[in-house]
Amino acid sequence: MSAQPRQIHLNAFLMHVGHHEAAWRHPATNPENDSVDHYVGLAQLAERGKLDSIFLADGLALWNNVRYNFSGRFEPLTLLSALAMATSRIGLIATVSTTYNEPFHVARKFASVDHLSRGRAGWNIVTSSQEGEARNFSQEKHLDHHSRYQRAAEFLDVTRALWDSWQDDALVYDRNSGVYAETDLIRPVNHTGQHFSVAGPLNVPRSPQGHPLLVQAGSSEDGREFAARYAEAVFTAQQTLADGQAFYADVKNRAGHHGRSPEEIKILPGIAPILGGTEAEAKRREAELNDLIVPEYGLSQLSKMVGIDLFDHPLDGPLPADLPTVDDINGNKSRFSLVIELARRERLTIRQLLTRLAAGRGHRVFTGTPEQVADQLELWFTSGAADGFNVMPPYLPGALTDFVDQVVPILQQRGLFRTEYEGRTLREHYGLARPSARPVAGTAVRAGVPR
Amino acid sequence: MSAQPRQIHLNAFLMHVGHHEAAWRHPATNPENDSVDHYVGLAQLAERGKLDSIFLADGLALWNNVRYNFSGRFEPLTLLSALAMATSRIGLIATVSTTYNEPFHVARKFASVDHLSRGRAGWNIVTSSQEGEARNFSQEKHLDHHSRYQRAAEFLDVTRALWDSWQDDALVYDRNSGVYAETDLIRPVNHTGQHFSVAGPLNVPRSPQGHPLLVQAGSSEDGREFAARYAEAVFTAQQTLADGQAFYADVKNRAGHHGRSPEEIKILPGIAPILGGTEAEAKRREAELNDLIVPEYGLSQLSKMVGIDLFDHPLDGPLPADLPTVDDINGNKSRFSLVIELARRERLTIRQLLTRLAAGRGHRVFTGTPEQVADQLELWFTSGAADGFNVMPPYLPGALTDFVDQVVPILQQRGLFRTEYEGRTLREHYGLARPSARPVAGTAVRAGVPR
Numbered sequence: 001m002s003a004q005p006r007q008i009h010l011n012a013f014l015m016h017v018g019h020h021e022a023a024w025r026h027p028a029t030n031p032e033n034d035s036v037d038h039y040v041g042l043a044q045l046a047e048r049g050k051l052d053s054i055f056l057a058d059g060l061a062l063w064n065n066v067r068y069n070f071s072g073r074f075e076p077l078t079l080l081s082a083l084a085m086a087t088s089r090i091g092l093i094a095t096v097s098t099t100y101n102e103p104f105h106v107a108r109k110f111a112s113v114d115h116l117s118r119g120r121a122g123w124n125i126v127t128s129s130q131e132g133e134a135r136n137f138s139q140e141k142h143l144d145h146h147s148r149y150q151r152a153a154e155f156l157d158v159t160r161a162l163w164d165s166w167q168d169d170a171l172v173y174d175r176n177s178g179v180y181a182e183t184d185l186i187r188p189v190n191h192t193g194q195h196f197s198v199a200g201p202l203n204v205p206r207s208p209q210g211h212p213l214l215v216q217a218g219s220s221e222d223g224r225e226f227a228a229r230y231a232e233a234v235f236t237a238q239q240t241l242a243d244g245q246a247f248y249a250d251v252k253n254r255a256g257h258h259g260r261s262p263e264e265i266k267i268l269p270g271i272a273p274i275l276g277g278t279e280a281e282a283k284r285r286e287a288e289l290n291d292l293i294v295p296e297y298g299l300s301q302l303s304k305m306v307g308i309d310l311f312d313h314p315l316d317g318p319l320p321a322d323l324p325t326v327d328d329i330n331g332n333k334s335r336f337s338l339v340i341e342l343a344r345r346e347r348l349t350i351r352q353l354l355t356r357l358a359a360g361r362g363h364r365v366f367t368g369t370p371e372q373v374a375d376q377l378e379l380w381f382t383s384g385a386a387d388g389f390n391v392m393p394p395y396l397p398g399a400l401t402d403f404v405d406q407v408v409p410i411l412q413q414r415g416l417f418r419t420e421y422e423g424r425t426l427r428e429h430y431g432l433a434r435p436s437a438r439p440v441a442g443t444a445v446r447a448g449v450p451r
Numbered sequence: 452m453s454a455q456p457r458q459i460h461l462n463a464f465l466m467h468v469g470h471h472e473a474a475w476r477h478p479a480t481n482p483e484n485d486s487v488d489h490y491v492g493l494a495q496l497a498e499r500g501k502l503d504s505i506f507l508a509d510g511l512a513l514w515n516n517v518r519y520n521f522s523g524r525f526e527p528l529t530l531l532s533a534l535a536m537a538t539s540r541i542g543l544i545a546t547v548s549t550t551y552n553e554p555f556h557v558a559r560k561f562a563s564v565d566h567l568s569r570g571r572a573g574w575n576i577v578t579s580s581q582e583g584e585a586r587n588f589s590q591e592k593h594l595d596h597h598s599r600y601q602r603a604a605e606f607l608d609v610t611r612a613l614w615d616s617w618q619d620d621a622l623v624y625d626r627n628s629g630v631y632a633e634t635d636l637i638r639p640v641n642h643t644g645q646h647f648s649v650a651g652p653l654n655v656p657r658s659p660q661g662h663p664l665l666v667q668a669g670s671s672e673d674g675r676e677f678a679a680r681y682a683e684a685v686f687t688a689q690q691t692l693a694d695g696q697a698f699y700a701d702v703k704n705r706a707g708h709h710g711r712s713p714e715e716i717k718i719l720p721g722i723a724p725i726l727g728g729t730e731a732e733a734k735r736r737e738a739e740l741n742d743l744i745v746p747e748y749g750l751s752q753l754s755k756m757v758g759i760d761l762f763d764h765p766l767d768g769p770l771p772a773d774l775p776t777v778d779d780i781n782g783n784k785s786r787f788s789l790v791i792e793l794a795r796r797e798r799l800t801i802r803q804l805l806t807r808l809a810a811g812r813g814h815r816v817f818t819g820t821p822e823q824v825a826d827q828l829e830l831w832f833t834s835g836a837a838d839g840f841n842v843m844p845p846y847l848p849g850a851l852t853d854f855v856d857q858v859v860p861i862l863q864q865r866g867l868f869r870t871e872y873e874g875r876t877l878r879e880h881y882g883l884a885r886p887s888a889r890p891v892a893g894t895a896v897r898a899g900v901p902r
Contacts (some may be wrong), residue, residue, distance in 0.1 A: 022629075024624070024626070025626045025629060031624050031631070032624055035566075035569075036536070036566070036567045059654065060555065060556075060654070061650075061654060062637070062651075062652055062653070062654040063654075066631065066632045066634060067630060067631060067632055067634045068629055068630070068631055069631055070622070070631050070632055070656075073562075073563070073566050073655050073656050074566060074567065074655075075560050075562075075563035075655065077528075077529060077532075077560075078528060078529065078532040078560055078563040078564050078567060079532070079563065079567065081528075081530070081532035081533045082532045082533060082535060082567050084487075084533060085487070085536040085537060086536060100553065101556075102551065102588055102589075104587040104588060105511075105551075105552075108526050109526050109528075109529055111524075111526075112524070112525045112526035112529040112530065113529050115486075115487070115524050115525060116487050116525065116530065116533050118486075132650070135648070135649070135650035136555040136649055136650055136651065137553055137555060138553075138647050138648045138649065139648075171521070173475070173482050173483055175475070175476045178473075178476060178519055178743070178745040178748075179518060179519070180475060180482070180517065180518060180519055180520055180521050181517045181518055181521055183517060183518045186513070186517060195589075196589050197586070197589045197590075197591075198586070198587055198588075198589065199512075199586035199587055200513075200587065201513055202513070203510065203511070203512060203513040203514075204525075204526065205521075205524050292629070294629040297629075
């Protein structure tokens with residue numbers, strides 16, 4: 001048995017006409033085409049590039065300033081189900097929040113998508129971070145950050161138990177005896193906890209992957225602990241190689257404290273690649289996009305990130321000195337820290353900061369030739385900062401087409417990326433094991449199965 | 452303008468290998484094929500027959516005795532989204548409960564499916580009727596019947612307001628000015644009620660149909676009132692023409708009390724057609740299916756319907772005299788009444804009753820030649836008992852193939868059913884208007900739209 005060389009994993013983070021907030025104003029995009037066909041094209045493009053997966057983000061409120069940008073009309077799990085029909089190999093990851101959902105619904109929908117897609121479903125587990133989301137779900141106040149993660153942990157305990165409530169071979173289809181399912185192999189979960197009481201069993205048989213791939217994207221203290229315990233892939237925003245290395249080492253180390261090996265959790269920093277035939281051309285493209293920025297839009301986003309209203313501060317001055325501290329932030333704590341640090345480290349004015357955040361909302365922007373971008377990816381990959389990357393094309397489909405046609409082949413030539421899909425399931429693409437359902441207990445287990 | 456002759460509407464109610472509880476044991480079915488391809492085949496078959504819609508039922512617990520039958524592995528909204536990609540004209544209706552869901556999620560998912568399918572989404576609105584569902588959603592006790600309908604009514608008020616929170620022309624995509632959406636045309640809903648507080652607006656633009664087609668399937672007193680107020684199509688179980696006529700007149704009359712015209716609400720009784728080249732052949736097929744019944748399965752279903760455990764009663768005796776009354780039933784009240792009435796009217800033993808319920812769970816079984824079945828449909832349609840039918844094939848795909856190839860052409864020859872789709876949307880198939888979003892109020896409406 002020859003050792004498989006370690007390879008880069010690539011996820012395409014799809015966002016309507018791209019991650020750059022002004023992409024929709026650029027002539028290379030067509031925001032009016034917000035149909036499913038647009039997303040089918042993107043998913044098939046990513047599949048042509050042999051990427052591990054595509055990913056759809058989500059939020060439970062109209063939370064950006066829709067006057068200047070809007071991220072699309074689809075709810076992720078319904079769109080993902082449609083995309084399952086238009087693709088055959090690529091993994092399909094969607095964000096679903098644990099804050100304003102019920103574990104039974106979420107476990108069931110992901111099991112269903114895993115069946116539909118024959119084992120290609122992944123769940124990006126988030127806690128809802130915006131006040132506006134609470135108000136759409138009969139809550140006056142948003143749950144605080146720590147409680148959200150406590151709820152998320154119990155949510156995962158329940159969903160994993162539900163996915164394991166059917167053994168793989170429970171369905172027997174015995175026409176002669178009239179026995180459809182071996183009910184000894186279907187068990188209630190009988191969970192009673194602080195946030196949830198769920199009897200189970202699930203009403204969906206165990207799916208091809210057993211559990212969907214579990215992805216996580218919060219990098220706060222609570223977020224890292226959660227990732228170390230539950231996540232199999234982590235999306236993260238890191239601005240410098242040193243920060244990326246520190247994060248990588250920390251999360252792998254924490255996973256060890258939970259009895260997991262470092263290979264069981266893949267770290268995927270976000271990158272926003274802007275490519276050009278020459279470095280100058282790439283920089284020109286970046287400038288073209290940045291010239292289309294509407295400051296009001298970025299200001300509303302940045303105000304939320306840093307927790308104060310920046311509209312009354314001069315655009316060409318620095319961030320105000322009297323900012324909140326990370327303890328005051330009840331939204332995305334790690335993004336708050338990253339933005340403040342970036343502004344201070346590089347002594348950016350608010351206007352400059354808006355420009356730095358426009359393409360990737362805090363994720364690293366790699367602007368350059370395909371060789372230069374590939375070099376950066378290889379550097380992060382071989383320097384202990386990444387197992388792969390969450391690719392966030394600033395404009396779509398163009399920037400993804402360029403990445404697939406120009407960067408992927410270089411990675412393939414260097415032996416760093418697959419030239420064909422070898423696995424069938426999303427777990428196989430990421431080199432992750434299929435979890436087995438826990439063995440049936442010796443006691444009677446049919447109590448929860450209706451007669 | 453020539454008057455359009457009134458035409459029959461047909462919905463195909465899809466259920467894995469068929470509605471007959473023993474269908475999976477019959478050599479004409481293949482229960483092991485529980486993949487999305489099976490459902491794609493059924494949806495395309497119904498579309499070939501020019502049917503108005505397909506429909507998927509749902510429940511939020513493993514509620515039938517899975518040892519002897521199981522209705523399939525998919526969650527309806529994810530499956531429906533996949534089927535949207537494999538069809539182009541037929542309507543797509545899924546059940547979602549108002550009892551253990553949140554209006555924001557449900558409004559959003561149906562808007563998303565309506566976008567995905569280009570205007571073909573329909574929502575069968577139910578209240579959850581089983582104790583086991585409560586226990587999957589952190590509730591000790593199931594909500595009582597009347598409270599469920601109160602919650603359902605408020606749920607509908609909120610979802611309709613959310614669908615109307617975007618005007619149709621809110622997205623303007625003005626690249627020059629940088630204005631993506633006209634935020635004066637996107638308004639919060641600011642609902643505060645007994646069960647829900649929802650700020651809105653929805654984070655999905657208004658969908659092709661404005662609202663999905665609203666379908667309802669409960670025939671109790673509360674159910675009829677709910678239908679009269681909200682439903683545009685009603686699925687109902689009626690055993691006799693007289694009962695069908697009475698129900699039809701009652702619901703249309705009630706709709707009038709809510710200021711609606713009789714044409715705005717379509718009544719679709721369920722029928723389970725078993726076809727044969729001769730009446731004898733059809734009856735032989737029915738007997739073949741009934742011979743495969745496992746009494747334990749039917750007994751567990753019937754016990755739930757009538758609200759007492761029937762396992763200790765002799766199969767060849769009548770239903771016990773000391774049954775609950777309809778007031779005692781907290782599940783499906785109308786099905787309870789129908790079953791008791793059927794057993795008493797025809798003096799059926801429990802075993803005979805099980806056989807009568809096996810194919811359609813209380814829906815009318817039409818066994819005969821294509822001509823005979825078409826005659827029955829025409830009779831119900833022209834006698835004030837139906838605007839169309841909810842077709843429940845006892846085994847699949849065979850019984851749907853027979854219906855499409857043998858019954859539909861007869862209805863077409865009689866001028867009772869379309870020979871081609873004329874409309875594009877599900878509402879157009881049913882001859883129902885697209886609701887307009889309510890006009891924007893004069894007051895400032897941007898309060899709920901983030902800056």
